[in-house]
Amino acid sequence: MSEGIRQTKLSGEQGRLVYYDVMSQKVTGRVKDKARAFVQKGLVSKSSKYEYSVLPIKGYNKTTYTISTRGDYSCNCQFYVKTGRYCSHCLAVMLYEKIYG
Secondary structure (H helix, E strand, O other): OOOOEEEEOOOOOOOOOEEEEOOOOEEOOHHHHHHHHHHHOOOEEEEEOOEEEEOOOOOOOOOOEEEEOOOOOEEOOHHHHHHOOOOHHHHHHHHHHHHHO
16 A cells, blocks of 8 residues: 555445545545435535534434534544544535535
């Protein structure tokens, strides 16, 4: 594995790996797919001016996450808190905003 690529395994991913390229700060693989699924299933909703809720995908998780858009995007999920990197929940909100404004 090349230097600058951090390998991160997310729970519930059935052993599949998600890669985060720390040099380009791009998320690849399953995180993008999961973000799209949140939006397609209607699991993203605006809670307030600077806050969104992302409901869990049925059978995957039971936690609803809160994403703040004040300043930069942040999430209260374990991945974001641990790494400070955009998670599937942040990406879902970004996609939601692009689609619905």
